[in-house]
Amino acid sequence: MRKTILSGLVAGTLLVLLLGAIGARLGVVAAPPRPDGPWMWVATRAAGVTALLALTLDVALGLVLSTGVLDAWLARARSLELHRTLSATALALTAGHVLVLLLDPFIRYDALDVAVPGMSSYRPWAVAAGIGAAYLALVIHVSFGLRARIGARWWRRLHYGSFAVLVGALGHGIAAGSDTGRTGMQVLYVILAGVVGALVALRAVLAVGAAPATEP
């Protein structure tokens, strides 16, 4: 019941934002006022970087879980719950990243700019990568609750889309971010990509080791 009310509220708010954006573009309603100063720009970047951290942590946890090494310390149900919570956290931070952008007086985005890939006047392809990654992350998150309905095999296939989400989000951050020129951000991007790359390699090595021996 609570879930239905929340979904209705979210859908209603999105509809109002989209209709408001269309109305403002047609000149039927006035564009909303935006607060002055650089604070929204600072806040959206902070939320974007934190969303990327949560996303990377979530993908890394998924990879570690798939090796089974955590099973000795943490019950499967709890580690899966943690995985799901991290996914929700990354999505919530992404929503914050986007909603704050709507208030930014410099970029002057409306709901269509942030919902439709390619409509942004600022680095359209780089921003489209972020929008695509966010949509896919939402589909994968929703699929957590649909595993029984869609079956484990399809659920796992869909779950592999997490790599595309991470690659899209990393590419988006690097290409769209105004902090990419800073050494600190470059080091962060290399560390995040390096950690996930190393875990993928470890997972592949363990999978080869566990594969049944084939006839020579």
Ligand code: HEM
């Ligand atoms: C998976 C979802 C997303 C993640 C993890 C993410 C992450 C990031 C990161 C790390 C940056 C760079 C911040 C910096 O350089 O300080 C960034 C910048 C940006 N993102 Fe996203 N983003 C996501 C989705 C979106 C979406 C859906 C939009 C929709 C418009 C968007 C719009 C922007 C814009 C305009 C910038 C440039 C801000 C700047 O100058 O740094 N992002 N994002």
